[in-house]
Each structure stands twice: as C-alpha cells, then as structure tokens.
Amino acid sequence: MPKREALAVGLAAVVLVVVLPLCNALPADTPFAVSNFTINLFGKFLTYAILALGLDLLWGYAGVLSLGHGVFFGLGAYAMGMHLMLEIGAKSVYQSALPDFMVWNQVTALPLFWKPFHSVVFTLAAIVLVPALFGLAFGYLAFRSRIRGVYFSIITQALALSAWLVFNRNEMNLGGTNGLADFKTVFGFPLNRPGTQRGLYAVTALTLVGAYLLCRWITLTRAGKVLVAIRDSETRVLFSGYSPAAYKLFVFVVSAMLAGLAGALYAPQVGIVTPAKIGVLPSIEMVVWVAAGGRGTLYGAVIGAFGVNWIQSWLTTSYPDLWLLFLGGLFMGAVLFFPDGVVGALGRLLARARRVVTRRRERAPLDAPLLSQATRGSIRPPSSDE
DSSP states (O other), X not given: OOHHHHHHHHHHHHIIIIIHHHHHHSOTTSTTOOOHHHHHHHHHHHHHHHHHHHHHIIIIITOOXXXXXXXXXXXXXXXXXXXXXXXXXXXXXXXXXXXXXXXXXTOOSOOGGGGGGGXXXXXXXXHHHHHXXXXXXXXXXXXXXXXXXXXXXXXXXXXXHHHHHHHTOGGGSSOGGGOEEOOOEETTEETTSHHHHHHXXXXXXXXXXXXXXXXXXXXXXXXXXXXXXXXXXXXXXXXXXXXXXXXXXXXHHHHHHHHHHXXXXXXXXXXXXXXXXXXXXXXXXXXXXXXXXXXXXXXXHHHHHHHHHHHXXXXXXXXXXXXXXXXXXXXXXXXXXXXXXXXXXXXXXXXXXXXXXXXXXXHHHHHHHHHHHHHHHHOOOOOSOO
C-alpha cells in the first residue's frame, strides 16, 4: 500500500473508531458532542460501505457486475435477526417463546431451522458462511458455464427478484413482508441504551477498516493482478494458462461474505430486517454507490456509499419526492459524464491543475531573458540636450 494511502487510512480509522465514539460519549451541551441519532445513522452508512467494498472488488477489479448483492446482504441480516428474535424470549408482546409473527400465523412450535440460532457461535458462523456458501454454489454454476458480461448481470438480477419473492412468503416462517423487527437485545446488551449503539458503531467501523485492508491486500497480490487482467481481457488470461472462472469465483465469494457481514451489522443498528433490502431496487442502488464514488479504487466505493446515503437521508426528509429523480440522474451522470465516479473526476481535475502549474513553471525561466531584454531596450541613455 502506498504511504499516502496508508496515512489516509490510518487517519480515517482514528476518526471513525476513536474520535466519533468519544464525541458521542460527551454531554449533549458540549461543542463537539455527536448525537445518538447521528452515531446510529453513521453506523448504518458504514455497513453500506462494507458491502460497497466487496462489490467494488468484484466489479471494479474483476469486471463482474452483480445486480443481486442485496441477496447476500439480506442473508447476513436475517441470520443475525433470527438470533435477536430468539433473544427476546418471553419479553415479546404475546409473552411467548416464539417470535410474535409466528404467534400471529398460528405456528405452534419453533421451526427446526430456527433452533440452531439460539447459539451465539452458530449465529456468528452463519453470518459469514451462509452468504459464502450460497455465493459459492451460485458462482460455481454461473462461472463454470462461462456466463459473463451482461448475461451474468441479468441472472443475478433474476436471483434478487426470486429471493425477494421467496422471503415475502409467510410459509417461510421469516416474517413475510413485515420481516423481523422489535429487537430488544444484542448478545445480552439492551439495544435501547446509547452505550450499546456506540459499541455497535465502533464494531462496524473496525470491521470497515479490516474489510478495506483485506480488499487492498487482495488487489496487491498476484491474484489481484490476475483479476485486473480478467477485467481487461478475459480471453487473453485464459490463453495465458490461468483459469478465469476460479479467480472470479474466489472474488465473488469474498464479496458475498462482506455483504453478509454488512447485513449482520445492519440488523441490530436499524432494528428491522425486511425483504425490501433483498430485492432488485436495493441491489441496483448498491451498484450506484460504487459507480458514483469511483469503481476500481476501493476508497471510492466507501465515499460513494457514505455520500449517496447521506444525500438520500437528507432528501427523503426534506424533499421526499425528489429522491428517486436524484438517484436516476446520478446513475445517468455516472455513466455518461463521469464514468470513473467522483474520485476519478477529482483525480482528473487535480492532474489538469498540476499540468497547468508545471507548464507555468517551465515557461518562467524562458520568459525571464525576454523580459530582461525588453526592459533594457526600453531604457535609453540620457542625451546631451537633457
């Protein structure tokens, strides 16, 4: 990692992991205090940034555009949500050991696939392994069949639609369209306490830093170089003796794991998990985050996820009718006018400014003799009449 990037990552880590939680712990009337609402909102944005990192690794470096990453995000969120629902126990509205929605649907016994989620260890493993195994199975079938380009994007979009339809069914015993909600505790800590939300934010920030370092390490290895080569010319990589399918499957699984981890951190901070986060629209929004920030850079994906969702939070509060128009315009602008995203556009502007400064510095020594000659020619010696 370049020194400048390492310094920027270290500074960002200190601000996100240390400074903001400390500011949140300050009394509300102090100048540098950060409200509980803000720290919770930032925590949600950081979970989106974790997902965007994995998507940028897949799309920006390997050239594989997935329009179904909401599925992996939802799998991680539901895995965490199922454990949090079981933690409620008899504290639910109906004071039953079963989740409230099961009581509504007249379910008399806890389904078999719910029972392992009583265990914290199993839940933590499922958060990572369920999205990874699902991504492994789907990616193996897709990449082995040499499906790529727009065709892969279409089948991932179909996957998102199919998953959304399945999770909406009450027969799945996952809450149907209402999803899982009304969480009380997370691993025994009450969610309504500011300290718990502060801790969740700190864990999310640490996870984001770790995810960034993991993705950057992958891009700097030999596998990362092969991924870039696959993005530029998959046929040439194949004729060079490499297996593009194996490398794409690897990065697809890593991306799915990061999405599932992001979903698991999202659930306790937002307090609800519904199929709305699994469908086609949220999956496309995730692509917009990466495209707007700048794909193929990693930090552009983080900036895009944080920035777009911050604007969404402001627009949906102040101008709710303009959000979808803004989202569509942002995606069109990213495609037509700044395909490298905000980071790429700023990079081009800085490079142009540097070229202008360099040219002026190069012209300065050449213009100096001409200026001195003109100055000497304009000064005449005094005549005898004067």
